[in-house]
Amino acid sequence: MKPRVVVILGDQLSPEIRALREADKDRDVILMAEVGDEATYVPHHPKKIAFLFAAMRKFAESLHRDGWTLRYTKLDDSDNAGSIPGEILRACEETGAEECLATEPGEFRLIDALEEMPIPVHIFPDDRFLCSHGEFDAWAEGRKELRMEFFYREMRRKTGLLMDGDKPEGGKWNYDHDNRKPPPGSIDAAPMQFTPDETVEEVLTLVEARFGNNFGALRPFWFATDTAQARRALSHFIKTALPRFGDFQDAMMEGERFLYHSILSMYLNAGLLSWTEICAAAEQAYKDGDAPLNAVEGFIRQIVGWREYMRGIYFREGPAYTRRNTLNHDRKLPGFYWDADTSMTCLSEAVAQTRDEAYAHHIQRLMVTGNFALLSGIDPHEVHEWYLAVYADAYEWVEAPNVIGMSQFADGGVVGSKPYVSGGNYINKMSDYCKGCAYDVKVKTGEGACPFNYLYWAFLDRHKARFGKNPRMAQMYRTWMRMSEEKRADTLQSAEAFLDRLDRGVRV
Structure with a gap:
């Protein structure tokens, strides 16, 4: 019986x-590959590239120890085909x-x-998620609004998490x-950091050589790169940060990049x-009296609520979703x-943090960088590609609905x-x-x-035909219309002058 090639992608590093x-195990060949197309x-x-390559190498080694026949292609291998389909075909030819x-x-x-490959590719559902595509579609069917809360x-109910x-x-x-x-006066928690081992150092050297000109600082590099380390990071968060996560999850502080996240x-x-x-550990902390309900519920909601909901939206809406631009922003x-070169402290801080850590928390993404882009009329596809590029946790299934939908209202x-x-x-x-x-x-x-002050009102004025009758925005439109004609004109003129400077590349 001929072997089959079993491809494991860089975000599929789970033994299950x-x-x-x-x-x-007695027949098939596992294929993992660091390829230029994906990088x-x-x-x-x-940091994202280094994290994934290092984690892939360690996961591959664990599969090898477990007795699997393994083909692992490193980025700098001379015969690297440069793409996942290319590596699959090469593996087929050689095995x-x-x-x-x-x-x-x-x-x-x-x-x-994968679907366009010239050989049969059997694509199985990714059942590491709580909600399947079919289950999400069944929930969404017939609803006028697909609201995450419901x-x-x-x-x-399905999981029984935090249920009585x-x-x-x-x-x-x-x-x-x-x-x-x-924001509180000070922060008494920090994420667990890991010293790079030999495998990670080898990857860092490779990434420095190949991607040294990309946006972002590679070093210091402190991410977990295997499951054992990640579980230590989880335990550390539960003990040191989860108890105060809820209270301050929306707060932002200059010089404090992680707070209680x-x-x-x-x-x-x-x-x-x-x-x-992750959810079991958080729920147990609540049951043990080590973390309050508001913190644990808010944390679990991000995982079984927002994360699963975003994936459902992405696959339901289809591949054209990232090109939507309802507000015609260009x-x-x-x-x-x-480059973080702006006099606006909030934006400078958020971008500089993103550059250094490949991380910013959800309010920095939504209400600072995302809010500014929406108010300024930035092309949502450019915004989408920026978020996809700069964050270590970004994959299109979760990033696109957050940006195209939640952040930019482009859907x-x-x-x-x-x-x-x-x-x-x-x-x-x-903040x-x-x-x-x-x-x-x-x-x-x-x-x-x-x-942000005049851009906000200019945005409302520019889109009043669309949002003027939205009941959740009616009060703000009434406030706008109660302003004197002179004040509204001054506001719009300030916004126009600022956006003109932005268009001309003048530092703002």
Whole structure:
């Protein structure tokens, strides 16, 4: 019986991955490959590339120790075909295999590439997730609005997480109201960091040589690169940060890059951790009295709620989703998204942190970099490709709905019932960024005013035909119309002058 090639992708580093379960250890050949196509389809952050290559090498070694026949192609191997399909065909030619087993990739471009192969490729569902495509579609069928909150409740019922019989623990499904405290005076937690071992150092040297000009700092590199390390990082978070995660999950602080966030999403999305073990650990902390309900519920909601919901939206909406542009925004992405060279402290901090860590938390992504892009009318596809490139946890299935849908409202309301926009007051409330900023958050128009203030009102004015009758935005439109004609004109003029400077590449 001829062998089959069993391909394991870089974000499928789980021993229970479906293709591996379908394989025969005595017959089949496992293929893992570091290929140029996957490393360059967007200019990935060097830390992300290094994390995945190092984790892939360690996972491959664990498969080898477990007795699998393994083909592993390194990026600098002379006969590297440069793509996943190319490596599959090369493996078939050299082993005599005539078919391939694969687990469904998380990006349509790779699904298409596998489906177009000249050999049979059996693509199995990725059942590491809680909700299958069919289950999500069944939930969505016939609904006028696909709101995450209602999906999340179904996932809580399905898993039994934080449930008291058929009712939610504590009597409420969602404790988000308790999770909006401004930044504390100091932070007494930090994510667990790991010293690079020999395998990681070898990868870092490779990435420095091949991707040294990419946006982002490669060193210091401290990510976990195997499941044992990732589990230590999980335990560390549960003990040191989860208890205060809820209170301060939306807060932002200058110089504090992690606050009480877990920094586990890259490990979860690559397969080093499972959603079940993460949620079980968090729930147990609540049961043991080590973490409050608002923290644990908010954390679990991000995983079985938002994460699963985003994946459902991505596969339901299809491959054209990333090209949606309902608001017809076409401005180029400003250069400071790549160099942090702006006088706006919030944006400078968020971009600099992204450059150094390949990480920013959800409010920095949504209400700073995302909010500015939406208010300024940046092309949502450019925004999408930036997020996909710069974050270590970004894969299109989770990134695109968050950006195209939630952040940029480019999908016309599939994900959100209104755009996530705000003036400078929100950032001032939830951060300390405004205190030392060159712009004054309390000034609404003219030179020295916080750009978020006038850009916010200009956005509402520009899109009043679309959003003017939205009940969730009606109050803001009434406020806008109560302003004097002179004040509205001054606001729009300030926005026009700022956007003109942005278009001309003048530092802002």
